Amino acid sequence: MPKPKRRNPIVPVPKAAVRQSSSENLRTHTKKSSRSAKQNHAPNATSSRDGGGCGKRPREGNDADSKRTDIKRQKRHSSSGPRRCVDGTDSACSQWRPLSVVHKQAAFAVQRLLEADSSRKHGVSLKSLTLGPHVEAKKATFAVTCQVLKFSQILEQLDEQAELTASQPKLGKYVAMVLSYDLLRGQGLERKGPAERAVLAAEPRLRAAMDVMFLEAGVKSLDELLEMRQQGLQSGAADPRGLRPQVSHPRWVRVNLLKANMDDVMRQLDEHLQSTEKRNPQQDGNRQQQMEKRKHQKAVAAMQQQEQQQERQSRVVLDALLPDLLALPPGTDLHDHPLVTRGSVVLQSKASCMPARALNPEPGWTVVDCCAAPGNKTTHLAAIMGNKGRVLAFDKDPKRLARLRSNAVLTGASCIEARLADFLSLDPTAPEFREVRGVLLDPSCSGSGTIFTRMDHLLPSHRIRGTAAARAGAAGVIEAATEAHAPCTSPTSAPTSTAVMGKKTKKNDNNNNNKVDKAAQQQELDAPNRDPGLAQLSPQVHERDAVEAARVSQLARFQAAALSHALRFPFLERLVYSTCSVHVEENEAVVAGALQEAAEAGLELADPFPSWHRRGLPLFPGAEKLVRTDAYQDGTDGFFIALFRRRPPEKEVNMQENPKQKQKPRQR
Numbered sequence: 274m275p276k277p278k279r280r281n282p283i284v285p286v287p288k289a290a291v292r293q294s295s296s297e298n299l300r301t302h303t304k305k306s307s308r309s310a311k312q313n314h315a316p317n318a319t320s321s322r323d324g325g326g327c328g329k330r331p332r333e334g335n336d337a338d339s340k341r342t343d344i345k346r347q348k349r350h351s352s353s354g355p356r357r358c359v360d361g362t363d364s365a366c367s368q369w370r371p372l373s374v375v376h377k378q379a380a381f382a383v384q385r386l387l388e389a390d391s392s393r394k395h396g397v398s399l400k401s402l403t404l405g406p407h408v409e410a411k412k413a414t415f416a417v418t419c420q421v422l423k424f425s426q427i428l429e430q431l432d433e434q435a436e437l438t439a440s441q442p443k444l445g446k447y448v449a450m451v452l453s454y455d456l457l458r459g460q461g462l463e464r465k466g467p468a469e470r471a472v473l474a475a476e477p478r479l480r481a482a483m484d485v486m487f488l489e490a491g492v493k494s495l496d497e498l499l500e501m502r503q504q505g506l507q508s509g510a511a512d513p514r515g516l517r518p519q520v521s522h523p524r525w526v527r528v529n530l531l532k533a534n535m536d537d538v539m540r541q542l543d544e545h546l547q548s549t550e551k552r553n554p555q556q557d558g559n560r561q562q563q564m565e566k567r568k569h570q571k572a573v574a575a576m577q578q579q580e581q582q583q584e585r586q587s588r589v590v591l592d593a594l595l596p597d598l599l600a601l602p603p604g605t606d607l608h609d610h611p612l613v614t615r616g617s618v619v620l621q622s623k624a625s626c627m628p629a630r631a632l633n634p635e636p637g638w639t640v641v642d643c644c645a646a647p648g649n650k651t652t653h654l655a656a657i658m659g660n661k662g663r664v665l666a667f668d669k670d671p672k673r674l675a676r677l678r679s680n681a682v683l684t685g686a687s688c689i690e691a692r693l694a695d696f697l698s699l700d701p702t703a704p705e706f707r708e709v710r711g712v713l714l715d716p717s718c719s720g721s722g723t724i725f726t727r728m729d730h731l732l733p734s735h736r737i738r739g740t741a742a743a744r745a746g747a748a749g750v751i752e753a754a755t756e757a758h759a760p761c762t763s764p765t766s767a768p769t770s771t772a773v774m775g776k777k778t779k780k781n782d783n784n785n786n787n788k789v790d791k792a793a794q795q796q797e798l799d800a801p802n803r804d805p806g807l808a809q810l811s812p813q814v815h816e817r818d819a820v821e822a823a824r825v826s827q828l829a830r831f832q833a834a835a836l837s838h839a840l841r842f843p844f845l846e847r848l849v850y851s852t853c854s855v856h857v858e859e860n861e862a863v864v865a866g867a868l869q870e871a872a873e874a875g876l877e878l879a880d881p882f883p884s885w886h887r888r889g890l891p892l893f894p895g896a897e898k899l900v901r902t903d904a905y906q907d908g909t910d911g912f913f914i915a916l917f918r919r920r921p922p923e924k925e926v927n928m929q930e931n932p933k934q935k936q937k938p939r940q941r
């Protein structure tokens with residue numbers, strides 16, 4: 274009888290088949306693995322149909338003897354230096370190790386290679402890690418390592434979306450990648466050790482996350498997804514994570530609590546969805562719409578971690594973070610719906626609703642909205658305050674201010690006082706502003722977080738920007754994102770207060786903020802070099818990038834001046850700075866430049882949404898309190914939010930009572 278054929282990792286094998294054949298594999302392993310190890314030492318061992326020999330994977334060494342030998346060899350091998358775990362920790366390793374030798378070695382190799390790549394270290398080679406003398410089952414280890422590296426970006430995303438290592442930290446990122454690969458595309462996993470069991474337990478979540486990716490990309494397999502991403506990168510039209518440039522978000526709906534209550538609106542919207550379906554029975558059969566519905570359900574479920582099946586299937590979903598926000602299927606058209614035309618709901622994205630909630634003004638406060646038009650956040654502030662108090666809304670553009678006024682009327686936000694003014698020309702210390710407790714600063718910005726949902730990437734002039742965003746995103750410098758914020762991105766808002774700018778620059782010199790700016794800018798400059806494909810961009814592209822960079826710098830100067838100015842309201846309790854930009858220069862760097870001034874005003878950074886997962890880039894202490902949203906992973910546009918809050922009085926008292934602090938001046 275011919276020997277059973279070896280399992281092929283390229284074609285996923287049904288689990289039952291894997292289990293059935295596993296005992297045979299165990300029986301026949303030792304001979305084969307040593308034979309394949311020898312084969313792999315041949316110089317041509319790396320060539321195969323899958324590019325660089327990464328396609329075929331022979332059976333791995335997995336019997337007890339081989340495992341014992343492996344452990345001994347691993348120990349011997351690592352005795353020359355500090356022991357490294359597959360998760361990157363040194364010595365006393367508390368992480369779960371996969372039971373399979375191949376998995377263990379592949380995870381180690383993947384870790385070393387990816388870490389070396391991200392820190393641009395040289396001297397770590399795939400061959401030495403997978404085909405070196407200490408490696409067991411070389412060919413299998415080499416093949417698995419290649420495959421995991423090829424799919425590493427996708428595997429990382431799956432891990433993140435399925436919260437695999439987040440929920441099982443002992444698994445470690447690289448073991449998770451290798452085991453998930455084998456589960457989803459390779460040979461399947463057997464319920465052996467804790468690592469394998471953890472990945473198997475997460476299988477439904479991993480598969481759900483994978484389905485969402487397939488739907489978003491319009492593909493049916495991991496191979497197609499990878500191919501599509503690679504093509505996208507080559508054409509320069511890809512987004513930072515290699516998905517299609519356009520992303521589909523739920524239809525976010527803010528319920529205007531001044532005019533409606535959540536239950537009524539939810540009921541009416543649910544009826545609307547049902548009646549639309551009844552009126553258009555053909556649409557039920559429409560594949561596109563079906564896909565949209567499924568995508569919405571899955572995206573919302575993943576995003577909000579709503580595990581209950583019933584909630585996942587709900588079509589009008591209450592947002593987990595913002596109490597007045599609802600999610601409907603993407604593409605739901607509500608523009609003519611009476612709830613919208615009568616101002617009971619506002620069509621506003623989740624990210625755009627976060628700044629007003631971050632400020633969370635109390636009823637009775639006086640609040641300044643510095644750059645307010647067309648007033649989405651202004652009317653939200655009024656609703657949060659229950660129309661009790663005053664919202665002073667400034668904008669320098671008369672047409673946009675007219676829209677703000679009509680929006681205020683529509684939404685019944687009677688506590689708004691709209692004023693046509695250049696915010697920088699106001700005197701925050703004037704007596705009329707003594708009552709101001711809250712400030713919202715949502716200044717003009719590049720709108721770089723919104724280009725994909727605006728579909729601008731389809732226009733030739735915007736392809737370049739998409740590419741620039743892709744470069745920066747590929748380096749992990751920015752988080753790609755989106756929102757329809759376009760009209761307020763004109764670069765006309767150059768700083769008008771030279772005094773303010775001069776002051777800021779001086780402070781930057783004093784408190785190392787220039788270093789932050791430079792580090793951030795350097796990261797952005799470095800970003801393109803990380804992708805060899807992008808290095809081949811034409812000079813024209815670089816020229817346009819330079820124009821865009823100059824525009825961003827000009828906007829950043831205005832933003833810094835505006836933030837500095839906003840911090841001058843003497844009796845501030847809270848201040849929110851927000852942009853729909855993904856650029857460090859307009860976000861973290863602006864905040865870093867204002868930290869000292871904020872401290873002098875008795876304000877400090879605070880975390881407006883402790884449960885939110887995405888944070889500012891870690892460029893200075895406290896940046897973990899900053900909030901970012903990501904268009905690809907958070908189901909909403911790319912935004913940046915910083916909350917400054919008055920330091921609690923205890924801190925002041927503690928500072929005074931701290932004997933060490935007191936001694937300092939005396940010592941001098």
Ligand SMILES: C[S@@+](CC[C@H](N)C(=O)[O-])C[C@H]1O[C@@H](n2cnc3c(N)ncnc32)[C@H](O)[C@@H]1O
Pocket residue numbers: 643644645646647648649650651667668669670673694695696697715716717718758761766
């Ligand atoms: C990002 S938009 C504001 C969007 C608004 N917060 C909302 O949610 O609807 C920025 C606004 O700032 C205004 N603006 C720019 N420079 C200004 C300045 N110096 N003083 C006042 N408003 C300014 C622009 O006219 C634009 O309407």
